Amino acid sequence: MKELRLMKGNEALAEAAIRAGADAYFGYPITPQSEVIEYLMAARTEDRTGMIVLQAESEIAAINMVYGAAGCGKRAFTSSSSPGISLKQEGISYIAGAELPCVIVNVVRGGPGLGTIQPSQSDYFQSVKGGGHGDYKLIVLAPATVQESVDYMKLAFELAFKYRNPVMIQSDGIIGQMMEKVELFEQMPRLEPDYEWATTGKKPGKPSTIVTSLQLESEEQEKVNHRLQAKYREVEKNEVRYEQFHCEDAEYLFTAFGSSARITRKAMEMAREKGIKVGLLRPQTLYPFPSKAFYDLADQLKGILCVEMNAGQMIEDVRLSVNGKTRVEHFGRFGGVIPNPDEILKAFEQKIIGG
Amino acid sequence: MTEEIIIAGFGGQGVLSMGQILCYSGVMQNLEVSWMPSYGPEMRGGTANCTAIISDSEISSPVLHTFDTAIVLNQPSMDKFEDAVKPGGLLIYESNGMIRKPRRKDINICVINAYDESIKMKNTKVFNMIVIGGFLKIKPILDMEHVILGLKKVLPERYHHLIPLNEQAIRKGMDIIQTEHSLN
Incomplete structure (x- = not known):
């Protein structure tokens, strides 16, 4: 039997x-992410795998340590x-510009500023539209369950190395703090591949590798920009x-990502019980x-309600x-306020059905 | 079967671990579970609560605002969560330090004096296990066999010698819980 x-x-x-098979983690504590x-x-x-875990002196130091490790071809996050x-x-913009692989996890809390420590999804724009300067993209994964947090971590490293691009996992205070049952995959070996782009020491007869x-x-x-854009395509x-849930016969649609998709799914079930043909696309x-x-x-569709724990970003x-x-x-x-299914359903009835 | 539970009390009463034990027991019984703590700038002596959902089908929202069962261990928690029990639902309260009795007439209400019982057992740390026992008497959603397996998962190995004591506390809770108001 699999271990749950x-x-x-x-x-x-x-x-x-x-x-x-991560080689290194560099981070700095902050609620609601410190359990990582x-x-x-x-x-x-x-002792377990040889992976380095280091608490840096600041977030800026941590991301630049990731930059350095990634430049050496290591699986860093x-x-x-x-x-x-x-x-x-x-640092994220530099890593994207230097075309290096790494994984960044954002357990989102309410903002702007220091904001609140409660769950939020108000960093959608920051994750998806840039955040740092320049024409770059992160691949952004949004888990809605603890199991997906596991699965996406593995996927994130795969995608980061496949495309030599930083990958963001956008979690939030709910997904980070809640407990659910998970099935873990088997330990994978730490790899020691010889990437030609990695700075692992100059070999005789080969040109120097420069990360910049x-x-x-x-x-x-x-x-460089053309190459990046081709990669993004x-x-x-x-x-x-x-x-997708119940989209085949849907006349209306809910859409939401991450934890708000869980709450919205409950609202969808309530609407279906009322006989309203509504689906959910997550x-x-x-x-x-x-x-x-x-x-x-x-x-x-006669209308879509986009439910987010922010003022309207994915919409x-x-x-x-x-x-x-x-x-x-x-x-x-x-x-940091979490919507409840009743108010989602009410908003749906007012804005979409009655609107 | 879906049981949506809020457990609330003072920090240090074992509120969060009660939810974890119920959920891990659910995992052992091959059920779907979710556990969500209130987290924040909280401390020992402050208020703490967690939501535990145990179901035989997939759980959509881990965050709830109404509950099948509220287990409240202090007055602020009673004030906050009495109204969050669904009509026909269950409120269990611990009688020590409770200033006012519950007002609702449309729910089942049970009372348990777990604190005095834990003193009789000469170990106040089993307080929360006595409450769990009381809950499982009223809502037998988990078998004792799976609760013990759940306990083994939640407790670090160095405390496994205390599992018989915890089992005893659960059984004691089953004995002492009393129905104060019943809809049936």
Whole structure:
């Protein structure tokens, strides 16, 4: 029988990182994410797999340690919560510009500023639309269960190395703090591959490997940008992930990601009990966004309610996706307040059915 | 079967671990579970609560605002969660330190004096296990066999010699819980 464990989302993704053969973690504690570094420290990773776990002196130091480890071809990751992720943005932009693989976990809390320590989804724009400067994209995975926190940690390293691009796991205070049963995958070996892009020491007869995000010639920088854009088109073609519930006969649609999708699913079940034909589309990748899935569904829909724990961020991508084919409205609670299914259903009835 | 439970009391009363034990027992019984703590700038002596959901089908929302059962261990928790019990649901309260009795007439109400019983057992740490026993008497959703397996998972190995004491406390709770108001 497979071993089932009851774990917190934060602990589960830390354990998953060890099992995915991570070489290094660099981080700095912040609520509601601190269980990641606590768990990794307690797990004595150096004895178990040789993985390095280090509490840096600051978030900025942590992300630059990740940059350095990634430049050596190592599987490195970091985690933080919203204000800490803001501090890391310069480093994230550099890593994206230098085309290096790494994983960044954001257990989102309410903002702006230091905000609150309660769950929120108000970092959607930061994760999906940039965050740092320059034309770059992160691959953004949004788990809605503790099991997905495990599965996406493994997937995140795979995608990061497949595309040589930073991958963001956007969790939140609910997913990070809640406990659910999880099935863990077997320990994978730490790899020692010889990537030609990695700075592992100059070999005789081979040119030096240089990791940089700096180009002094604008034509050279444009080439880099073209290469990045070509990579992003590949990502958009191959890596879209989403989940649909009751969409076949749906006349209306809910959409939500992460923990708010769990709450919205309850609202959908309540609406179905009332005989309203409503489905739920949950993006699992926020970038690449499942635009085609929305576009294809739009013809059969009388309206979409986008439920987010923010003031309306993903709704912009939903509206772009359906391109005016159906009406899209938003319902949100923010600042750390969690919506309840009753108020989601009420908003749906007022804004979509009655609107 | 879906049982949506809120457990609330002072920090240090074992509120969070009660929820974890129920959930891990549910895992052992091959049920779906979810556990969500109130987290925040909280401390020993402050209020703490957790939501535990145990179900034989997939759990949608881990966050709830109404409950089948509320287990309240102090007055602030009674004040906060009495109204969150669904009509026809169950409220269990621990009688020590409770200033006012519950007001609701549309729910089942049970009372348990777990604190005095834990003193009689010469170990106040089993307080929360006595309450769990009381709950499982009224709502027998988990078998004792699976609760013991759940306990083994939640307790670090160095405390496993205390499992018989905990089992005794659960059985004691089953004996002493009293129905104060019944809809039947």
